[in-house]
Amino acid sequence: MDVNEPFRNPNLAERLLKELAADPQPAVIMEICGGQTHSLLASGLDQLLPRTLELVHGPGCPVCVTPVEMIDKAIHLAENRHVLFTTFGDMLRVPGSNSHLLAAKSRGADVRMLYSPLDALALAEQRPDKKVVFWAIGFETTAPATALAVWMARQKKVKNFSLLVSHVLVPPAMRQLLSSPQNRVQAFLAAGHVCAVTGWQPYQAIAEEFHTPIVVTGFEPVDLLLGIHRAMQLLRSGCGRVDNAYGRVVRRCGNEAALNRIAEVYCQCDRTWRGLGLIPASGLRLRDEFAEYDAEKIFDLQSNHAAQTGPCISGLILQGLKKPSDCPLFSVDCTPEHPLGAPMVSAEGACAAYYHYKTR
Amino acid sequence: MCLAIPGRVESLEQQDGMLMGRVDFNGINKMVCLAYVPEVQIGQQVMVHAGFAIQIVDEEEVRQFHQLWQQVLDHTSDRRQER
Numbered sequence: 002m003d004v005n006e007p008f009r010n011p012n013l014a015e016r017l018l019k020e021l022a023a024d025p026q027p028a029v030i031m032e033i034c035g036g037q038t039h040s041l042l043a044s045g046l047d048q049l050l051p052r053t054l055e056l057v058h059g060p061g062c063p064v065c066v067t068p069v070e071m072i073d074k075a076i077h078l079a080e081n082r083h084v085l086f087t088t089f090g091d092m093l094r095v096p097g098s099n100s101h102l103l104a105a106k107s108r109g110a111d112v113r114m115l116y117s118p119l120d121a122l123a124l125a126e127q128r129p130d131k132k133v134v135f136w137a138i139g140f141e142t143t144a145p146a147t148a149l150a151v152w153m154a155r156q157k158k159v160k161n162f163s164l165l166v167s168h169v170l171v172p173p174a175m176r177q178l179l180s181s182p183q184n185r186v187q188a189f190l191a192a193g194h195v196c197a198v199t200g201w202q203p204y205q206a207i208a209e210e211f212h213t214p215i216v217v218t219g220f221e222p223v224d225l226l227l228g229i230h231r232a233m234q235l236l237r238s239g240c241g242r243v244d245n246a247y248g249r250v251v252r253r254c255g256n257e258a259a260l261n262r263i264a265e266v267y268c269q270c271d272r273t274w275r276g277l278g279l280i281p282a283s284g285l286r287l288r289d290e291f292a293e294y295d296a297e298k299i300f301d302l303q304s305n306h307a308a309q310t311g312p313c314i315s316g317l318i319l320q321g322l323k324k325p326s327d328c329p330l331f332s333v334d335c336t337p338e339h340p341l342g343a344p345m346v347s348a349e350g351a352c353a354a355y356y357h358y359k360t361r
Numbered sequence: 362m363c364l365a366i367p368g369r370v371e372s373l374e375q376q377d378g379m380l381m382g383r384v385d386f387n388g389i390n391k392m393v394c395l396a397y398v399p400e401v402q403i404g405q406q407v408m409v410h411a412g413f414a415i416q417i418v419d420e421e422e423v424r425q426f427h428q429l430w431q432q433v434l435d436h437t438s439d440r441r442q443e444r
């Protein structure tokens with residue numbers, strides 16, 4: 002049996018929608034993860050939910066929140082002729098201050114799109130003539146993979162492998178959003194696969210401190226409705242606590258083996274998020290014991306503090322303050338073929354989701 | 362980016378001291394790193410992200426969920442027919 006099948010059942014979705022409509026109450030709920038934004042729009046749920054319910058789209062798209070200066074660093078590294086630069090496909094077309102990785106590739110840089118960071122390590126072993134750099138991007142879901150790749154590199158004494166680390170962490174960003182005086186979010190759908198690694202325990206303190214319900218939610222249409230349903234129940238009863246609506250994958254304490262490996266390889270650091278600014282302790286960097294695998298230390302990468310310029314309003318979109326359709330450039334000047342901002346490039350960006358599902 | 366898909370573990374092996382396994386995704390087979398689910402057994406389903414299993418799927422929970430809701434839905438349609 003496909004374990005996701007029961008969570009695509011249209012009768013069940015209809016039933017849950019009816020229950021939500023039977024007791025309408027205005028609420029603003031944020032789904033953190035860009036994958037959930039896509040699922041909401043692709044399934045048409047955004048049109049079927051009661052009008053009293055507003056879903057706002059959160060900053061859970063790693064491609065969208067990677068700052069321009071980090072993209073510039075990546076391009077600079079990729080253009081080093083000793084470097085074989087590797088990363089996940091999503092990153093290739095994200096605009097830096099004046100170029101993107103794909104353009105660097107067309108100018109002759111050796112840039113490769115990989116499925117797993119272990120493939121980058123294997124590439125380093127096959128190509129001792131090159132310095133293989135993997136751009137470690139993503140949330141807590143992805144950090145265990147890059148942590149194991151660098152740990153294996155040390156075990157196997159592979160010297161021509163390194164990571165350009167720009168991992169970010171979800172809970173500090175949620176705190177930042179909730180602390181903002183402009184915040185409208187009353188409840189969160191927490192990203193299911195981030196929680197598969199971290200567990201739901203780390204969210205308990207946030208839910209209590211800000212008196213905001215947080216429901217761990219999966220990705221199928223019924224998963225989303227179950228998450229919304231529980232969030233509404235918690236809102237109605239005034240409970241600032243965490244509930245788990247993705248029990249088939251998420252346990253209270255997450256994945257211990259993965260968390261241990263992350264802690265061994267990485268430590269927390271401050272990070273700048275595109276659109277959200279500097280968030281204290283919101284990122285991961287390699288521990289000093291792994292300095293010889295840290296691309297930022299091996300290569301001379303000056304940061305030029307490039308500010309995001311131009312009329313793209315992605316910052317407001319990532320904070321849930323505006324919708325992509327509020328952007329004057331949306332689908333006119335900015336399209337997936339000619340993206341002017343990261344949320345239009347990434348498969349998980351809110352602007353791309355609106356473009357694919359709302360303009361046709 | 363946080364996309365993870367479920368697949369069934371078909372075989373287990375050690376590679377460079379790391380637990381790996383062949384995982385079937387609806388007919389497509391892939392080698393997946395199982396180092397983070399060391400207790401996994403052949404036949405179990407795992408959620409896979411970027412070549413790594415990040416969690417074992419609780420299939421019992423899925424079965425119970427399915428049964429419970431099937432009852433609720435059947436009950437509702439029975440009542441509709443009675444009317």
Ligand code: SF4
Nearest residue numbers: 313314328335342352
């Ligand atoms: S539509 Fe384009 S320009 Fe407007 S916010 Fe989205 S990515 Fe930026």
